[in-house]
Amino acid sequence: MARSDGFCNRAEAYEAHDNVPLSPAEADAIGDVILRRYSRREVMRGTLGATAAAALFGPALLAERTAHAEEEVDRFAFAEIHAGVDGTHHVADGYRADVLLRWGDPLFPDSPPFDPLRQSEAAQLKQFGYNNDYVAFLPLDDKGGRGLLCVNHEYTNEEVMFPGIVRQDLICFPDMTPELVAIEMAAHGVTIVEIARDEDRWRPVLDSAYNRRISPANTAMTVDGPAAGHERMKTGADPSGRNILGTLNNCAGGVTPWGTYLTAEENFHGYFWSALCAQSGKPPAGLGGAQAKSYDRYGVPGLWQAWGKFVDRFNVDKEPNEPNRFGWIVEIDPFDPASVPVKHTALGRFRHEGAECILNKDGRVVVYSGDDARFDYVYRFVSGGRYAPDDRAANRRLLSEGTLSVARFDADGSVTWLPLVFGHGPLTPENGFVDQGDVVIDARIAADLLGATRMDRPEDVQPNPVTGRVYVILTNNKDRQAGQEDAANPRAENVLGHIIEMIPPDGDHAAGSFAWDLLVRCGDPSLAEVGARWNPTTSDNGWFACPDNAAVDAQGRLWISTDQGEPWPTGRADGLYALETEGARRCTAKLFFRCPVGAELSGPCFTPDQETVFVAVQHPGTDATDRYKGFERASTFADPATRWPDFDPNIPPRPSLLAISKVGGGKIG
Numbered sequence: 001m002a003r004s005d006g007f008c009n010r011a012e013a014y015e016a017h018d019n020v021p022l023s024p025a026e027a028d029a030i031g032d033v034i035l036r037r038y039s040r041r042e043v044m045r046g047t048l049g050a051t052a053a054a055a056l057f058g059p060a061l062l063a064e065r066t067a068h069a070e071e072e073v074d075r076f077a078f079a080e081i082h083a084g085v086d087g088t089h090h091v092a093d094g095y096r097a098d099v100l101l102r103w104g105d106p107l108f109p110d111s112p113p114f115d116p117l118r119q120s121e122a123a124q125l126k127q128f129g130y131n132n133d134y135v136a137f138l139p140l141d142d143k144g145g146r147g148l149l150c151v152n153h154e155y156t157n158e159e160v161m162f163p164g165i166v167r168q169d170l171i172c173f174p175d176m177t178p179e180l181v182a183i184e185m186a187a188h189g190v191t192i193v194e195i196a197r198d199e200d201r202w203r204p205v206l207d208s209a210y211n212r213r214i215s216p217a218n219t220a221m222t223v224d225g226p227a228a229g230h231e232r233m234k235t236g237a238d239p240s241g242r243n244i245l246g247t248l249n250n251c252a253g254g255v256t257p258w259g260t261y262l263t264a265e266e267n268f269h270g271y272f273w274s275a276l277c278a279q280s281g282k283p284p285a286g287l288g289g290a291q292a293k294s295y296d297r298y299g300v301p302g303l304w305q306a307w308g309k310f311v312d313r314f315n316v317d318k319e320p321n322e323p324n325r326f327g328w329i330v331e332i333d334p335f336d337p338a339s340v341p342v343k344h345t346a347l348g349r350f351r352h353e354g355a356e357c358i359l360n361k362d363g364r365v366v367v368y369s370g371d372d373a374r375f376d377y378v379y380r381f382v383s384g385g386r387y388a389p390d391d392r393a394a395n396r397r398l399l400s401e402g403t404l405s406v407a408r409f410d411a412d413g414s415v416t417w418l419p420l421v422f423g424h425g426p427l428t429p430e431n432g433f434v435d436q437g438d439v440v441i442d443a444r445i446a447a448d449l450l451g452a453t454r455m456d457r458p459e460d461v462q463p464n465p466v467t468g469r470v471y472v473i474l475t476n477n478k479d480r481q482a483g484q485e486d487a488a489n490p491r492a493e494n495v496l497g498h499i500i501e502m503i504p505p506d507g508d509h510a511a512g513s514f515a516w517d518l519l520v521r522c523g524d525p526s527l528a529e530v531g532a533r534w535n536p537t538t539s540d541n542g543w544f545a546c547p548d549n550a551a552v553d554a555q556g557r558l559w560i561s562t563d564q565g566e567p568w569p570t571g572r573a574d575g576l577y578a579l580e581t582e583g584a585r586r587c588t589a590k591l592f593f594r595c596p597v598g599a600e601l602s603g604p605c606f607t608p609d610q611e612t613v614f615v616a617v618q619h620p621g622t623d624a625t626d627r628y629k630g631f632e633r634a635s636t637f638a639d640p641a642t643r644w645p646d647f648d649p650n651i652p653p654r655p656s657l658l659a660i661s662k663v664g665g666g667k668i669g
């Protein structure tokens, strides 16, 4: 039976899940007072969009300010490319973008070659997974020619992955089989692979002892922190509540100061299923019994995948606690292929976009993480212990204990970090919390009670170790209504997104309060009704929409990758943009790389020598292809909008990791 929600493709389903706001409404929207505040601040900074600025300043004064910004040296020397869309990728002149790893590429000497007509679980477990997302590079030598890549494989698109299969979640998964589900599970997770650079390019080292595939199906993991061993973590397969099989929907992540990899479990709710939902396409009221409130707040079960039809632990009718074992930050030691990954419950359970770390000046480790849903929150974890440069084993315990807080952004320009501590404030048995395990399992409900600020889909939260500031990437939120604007989310129907800058006092990332400012409001600055905010030196190619991932290069400069998803508000391909945060050119964006049609861009990740940036092109040929001029239909395996990157008539589009470098060598940008 068809589901009632009728989405056109997978990305639309992901978007539409959040149509029902999950966090409670704020009592008072700040509205016009805040908009006045922004006008004043923007006038002082001179970083309004060109049209609005012209209206405020008059053309003569605006021209003077723009000239000042143009005189300042552009720290990004590359010549930007033209915005647009077609079936392939484009990078700035003088650079090359080499395909390093594609879905299905071998990772081991005995990996079978990629054959999309003969896929199997066994083959996929020895091949590069699907939908590459976050990328980390950990050097193996001081010369920068060898390193380990850690790559997340976030999800699968069955309609372009398997021959003869259309999108299954629309129609109750009639064509999915246990074999296809096993392949999907094997295509999720993480790849760890050694790469080496010869004179020509980076290549995977297939006989490296470091190479490893981690998946939801084959990798045993342990749990630490307040929820380890908790009643709500116990299942039939794991009566201890301390041993979990696998990780899934690994979106962005982070690297710790001691050289381990953090992978963030994002849309875990979508992998759970219930026979009770099968007819209506949504969970009946009260599903989850005593955990019904938690199920509701987290959107469990999400019914995006067929896994629960065939694998009991993903069927909440059979294993009601299994959803509590996902939605965590997982630490993996890529330097030890036999190591057991650890789910750190002290960092809370939500739809973690990422887990970017910074070593605070007092030696504590700080991890920032966004909860990527409309009206959800920005979190921070501060370790209890301090980093010990010579004691890696002790450092491996730093994420086991500490303080998780959630952000409240106030109109006076301050951020207050509200600690999620059992017994403090409203986090008591009267409100359903029996211990700290409950608090971290239901971090969203705890944050609701603390009065955190409801944000426009927080994606990466990226500290800049050079400047000490932190960037909060807010991708979009079309459901914020007029009157629901607040200081940190100042636009109604925010389909384009914005970026906030947080400023810790004296560079102290553990401080109880920070300052904050709005960096950019995305969109086309030539259209007054868009309300975009860029430096006027931003060209018509440079502005962007729906920022998602962020990276800081070795020079401390910010780069942003975008993901417009199915709404595709700009009609231009997603890409990688340099975004100046300093000086008179602050808030100037420039387009460096763009994706093929239907893809989002993830990564990006710079090598320490800044001579390579790795970018992950995710789900090429899928999003919004019904509006791609000349194609104008949904992609399928047999009929995709592009066959990037192989352009072989027998090969579907393949999510792929690219290594971008300067022709002839030199630093990127």
Ligand code: FEO
Binding pocket: 154, 251, 252, 266, 353, 372, 459, 548
């Ligand atoms: Fe998986 Fe929020 O992007």
Ligand code: CA
Binding pocket: 251, 252, 353, 459, 548, 549
């Ligand atoms: Ca993302």
Ligand code: CA
Binding pocket: 548, 563, 600
């Ligand atoms: Ca995304």
